[in-house]
Amino acid sequence: MFKLSIDGTCGVKNFLIGVLSCIVVALVTGFEPLERAINEALHMGTVRGVENCIDYSSSGLLSDEAIRETCTIAFQRRLFHNDHATGRAGPRANRSSVDWEGVLENRTADHVTTWVEVAVSIFDDEGTEQEFTAETSIWIDPLSEAEFRVELPDFDAALLDELEFCERDTGAPTSCMTWGVVGMMGLSI
Numbered sequence: 001m002f003k004l005s006i007d008g009t010c011g012v013k014n015f016l017i018g019v020l021s022c023i024v025v026a027l028v029t030g031f032e033p034l035e036r037a038i039n040e041a042l043h044m045g046t047v048r049g050v051e052n053c054i055d056y057s058s059s060g061l062l063s064d065e066a067i068r069e070t071c072t073i074a075f076q077r078r079l080f081h082n083d084h085a086t087g088r089a090g091p092r093a094n095r096s097s098v099d100w101e102g103v104l105e106n107r108t109a110d111h112v113t114t115w116v117e118v119a120v121s122i123f124d125d126e127g128t129e130q131e132f133t134a135e136t137s138i139w140i141d142p143l144s145e146a147e148f149r150v151e152l153p154d155f156d157a158a159l160l161d162e163l164e165f166c167e168r169d170t171g172a173p174t175s176c177m178t179w180g181v182v183g184m185m186g187l188s189i
Contacts, residue, residue: 092149105145115138119131
């Protein structure tokens with residue numbers, strides 16, 4: 001073992017060597033794991049958390065957009081007031097599918113909208129509803145708008161020729177279609 005002198009210098013010396021060794025190891029390996037843990041604990045659900053994540057996630061192999069998307073997904077949180085995102089949209093028939101596309105507006109002043117789930121409902125002649133949902137990542141700054149497009153799987157394009165949008169005040173819609181945002185995620189500023 002080690003020999004402790006009367007004045008205790010050997011203990012202090014070993015303590016200082018241990019502290020310096022820890023500092024050297026931390027400098028060589030970096031503080032990234034600690035930085036990540038602190039960022040997640042303090043900034044989850046915030047734009048600041050995404051910014052910090054982007055800073056410590058830089059890579060020569062991934063594009064800046066891929067890093068931003070990954071960090072956004074990791075830090076976004078569900079927003080519970082779906083009426084904060086409204087917009088104009090409609091169907092676009094492609095060869096093999098139907099897309100729903102348009103513009104969404106973020107009506108909040110304190111959140112960035114980062115993800116939306118869109119639902120399109122088709123009502124037949126008897127008023128029976130068939131719902132199609134799709135989701136997409138999006139970035140809408142506060143009090144701004146952005147374009148979006150989602151593919152509606154299993155949506156029959158032939159229905160588009162027969163249907164119009166439902167009237168807003170219709171109590172029991174028939175032979176029409178509606179749409180809306182049914183889920184949102186975002187980041188607080």
